[in-house]
Amino acid sequence: MPQDIHPIAGDKPAADRRPATADGQSLTLQSRFPIARFQSLIALFLLCLALSILSDKFLSFSNLWNVMRQISVNICISVGMTLIVLTAGIDLSVGSVLALCGAITAGLLKNGIEIPSQNLYIGFTVLGAILAGGLTGSALGAFNGWAITRFNVPPFVATLAMLTVARGLTMLWTGGFPISGLGDTFLFIGTGWFLGIPVPVWISIIVVALAVFLTEKTRIGRYIYAIGGNESASRLSGINVNKVKIIVYTIAGALAAVGGIMVTSRLDSAQPNAGISYELDSIAAVVIGGTSLSGGRGSILGTVQGAIIIGVLNNGLVLLNVSPFWQQVVKGLVILLAVIIDKSNGKGE
Amino acid sequence: MPKPIRYLLYVAVIVLLAYNSVYFKKLDEVKAGTAAFDAAAYAKDFWEKKLTPGLSKAVELGALTAQLKTEKDKAFEQHSHALGIGNIRYFLVKGQGIVTDVSENEVSVKLADTGESSGNVRIATEYIFGNAVRDASGQIDINAFTNSMDFNNVSAEINKLIRGKVVPPFKSEVKKGDRVAFHGAIELNREHLQLNNIEIIPVSLQIEKP
Numbered sequence: 001m002p003q004d005i006h007p008i009a010g011d012k013p014a015a016d017r018r019p020a021t022a023d024g025q026s027l028t029l030q031s032r033f034p035i036a037r038f039q040s041l042i043a044l045f046l047l048c049l050a051l052s053i054l055s056d057k058f059l060s061f062s063n064l065w066n067v068m069r070q071i072s073v074n075i076c077i078s079v080g081m082t083l084i085v086l087t088a089g090i091d092l093s094v095g096s097v098l099a100l101c102g103a104i105t106a107g108l109l110k111n112g113i114e115i116p117s118q119n120l121y122i123g124f125t126v127l128g129a130i131l132a133g134g135l136t137g138s139a140l141g142a143f144n145g146w147a148i149t150r151f152n153v154p155p156f157v158a159t160l161a162m163l164t165v166a167r168g169l170t171m172l173w174t175g176g177f178p179i180s181g182l183g184d185t186f187l188f189i190g191t192g193w194f195l196g197i198p199v200p201v202w203i204s205i206i207v208v209a210l211a212v213f214l215t216e217k218t219r220i221g222r223y224i225y226a227i228g229g230n231e232s233a234s235r236l237s238g239i240n241v242n243k244v245k246i247i248v249y250t251i252a253g254a255l256a257a258v259g260g261i262m263v264t265s266r267l268d269s270a271q272p273n274a275g276i277s278y279e280l281d282s283i284a285a286v287v288i289g290g291t292s293l294s295g296g297r298g299s300i301l302g303t304v305q306g307a308i309i310i311g312v313l314n315n316g317l318v319l320l321n322v323s324p325f326w327q328q329v330v331k332g333l334v335i336l337l338a339v340i341i342d343k344s345n346g347k348g349e
Numbered sequence: 350m351p352k353p354i355r356y357l358l359y360v361a362v363i364v365l366l367a368y369n370s371v372y373f374k375k376l377d378e379v380k381a382g383t384a385a386f387d388a389a390a391y392a393k394d395f396w397e398k399k400l401t402p403g404l405s406k407a408v409e410l411g412a413l414t415a416q417l418k419t420e421k422d423k424a425f426e427q428h429s430h431a432l433g434i435g436n437i438r439y440f441l442v443k444g445q446g447i448v449t450d451v452s453e454n455e456v457s458v459k460l461a462d463t464g465e466s467s468g469n470v471r472i473a474t475e476y477i478f479g480n481a482v483r484d485a486s487g488q489i490d491i492n493a494f495t496n497s498m499d500f501n502n503v504s505a506e507i508n509k510l511i512r513g514k515v516v517p518p519f520k521s522e523v524k525k526g527d528r529v530a531f532h533g534a535i536e537l538n539r540e541h542l543q544l545n546n547i548e549i550i551p552v553s554l555q556i557e558k559p
Binding site: 107110116118120122123124125127132144176181197267324334 | 367369370371372373374375376377378379387391472475478480491492495497498500501504505541
């Protein structure tokens with residue numbers, strides 16, 4: 001494979017790729033009004049300002065840390081979702097994969113594995129249980145990628161199938177009951193503090209840093225953008241598109257597992273119905289963060305902003321005692337608004 | 350780095366991780382350390398010695414819903430129990446009311462007006478599942494169990510007792526217009542509180558004769 005080919009969009013930072021006129025002048029709102037580049041941050045600032053005026057609890061430290069803990073899970077999942085969406089794919093199974101990985105981690109930690117025919121009991125340490133959960137997520141993600149590339153199944157369908165399969169496996173593994181009482185060491189992941197910052201926030205910071213490095217500084221990062229920009233051209237340029245896609249879905253599965261382990265640890269319980277509709281919050285974060293659903297354009301940091309907006313919005317609506325039914329309506333409208341603004345800026349083409 | 354050395358490093362890392370991840374024991378030794386747990390016996394014992402005597406501490410449902418409307422946090426703190434820190438929490442409640450409807454799966458009851466609040470609730474008579482009764486009592490400590498399967502089996506056995514002993518005599522006699530008294534467990538979501546469709550998993554049910 002050529003080492004120096006960075007075709008299509010892969011050779012420029014995503015934010016710099018915009019349609020231009022014949023004389024090289026960009027037509028987008030962003031170029032005319034540079035402030036539009038920071039629309040997510042501006043939206044977040046205005047949201048926080050409004051909530052701090054409307055609720056005296058919003059700016060309290062305990063509430064802000066609580067929001068950050070909650071957002072951490074969505075950030076992990078959304079980072080994986082961003083990589084997938086950048087390749088013009090989608091993953092609807094992250095919520096179910098999250099639940100299964102959390103349940104497997106908790107189940108192995110609590111009960112181990114019994115093999116009566118060999119009179120053998122295999123116990124798992126916290127490290128072992130976490131690795132098993134992570135491997136499960138990676139394997140399910142890889143299977144998604146394999147099904148999509150090997151059988152040319154649309155990502156929507158393949159991951160929808162995995163959504164059901166993973167949820168069913170979670171029910172089978174747990175018997176429909178929560179698995180609780182996982183021990184203080186494991187609880188530290190979801191509830192502990194390190195250097196004055198909650199551990200889940202540290203985990204999400206590490207995940208984001210690695211993902212930014214992957215997308216900005218590595219060859220595979222450029223390939224991800226290239227495939228989303230023009231898959232056929234990428235293939236003709238010598239990129240092993242199928243391999244890159246499988247890697248991306250594997251990473252997304254692993255990150256869903258990270259989210260599942262964090263949720264399980266935070267609750268000290270693996271719930272069989274954990275993660276329901278998490279995929280929607282994740283897609284919302286990606287879209288609000290400015291990543292184009294048609295692939296090739298977007299950034300990890302944009303998704304982080306999107307996840308924070310979704311998290312703050314969720315928290316604010318609860319603090320303001322808005323009915324859960326209206327909360328869904330508001331969230332839906334915010335997503336729609338984000339897409340419309342994105343389109344008007346020319347990023348979503 | 351030469352390939353053989355790289356592969357050797359990979360193997361070393363995998364072995365190191367595996368060594369620190371799992372441990373092996375003889376199954377009969379593990380089983381011997383934890384005598385076979387009889388969930389049915391545990392549930393029966395819990396029902397007779399802890400749950401039934403503890404019903405006197407159940408909160409009046411009408412008063413609870415009134416408090417939830419005005420002092421939600423205080424009401425959850427005072428009366429609810431749950432494992433972990435999730436928003437789903439359980440209450441042990443009691444009340445009286447008039448039966449407004451009897452269906453295959455539930456009995457609808459209009460709560461007697463206690464002066465504080467009144468409303469409609471549903472008493473489950475068919476689908477008795479979940480951990481509401483076990484957790485609402487607040488008298489079972491998960492740390493007393495060596496594994497979660499045993500803990501969950503206790504819930505299943507409690508639900509079996511309800512399906513076998515509590516529901517059948519009530520269900521066979523209850524009819525619209527009856528005045529009933531109940532003790533039971535309810536599940537409420539602290540974040541998304543819904544008080545207009547409360548379902549009660551019954552622990553005791555009486556039809557009060559005029």
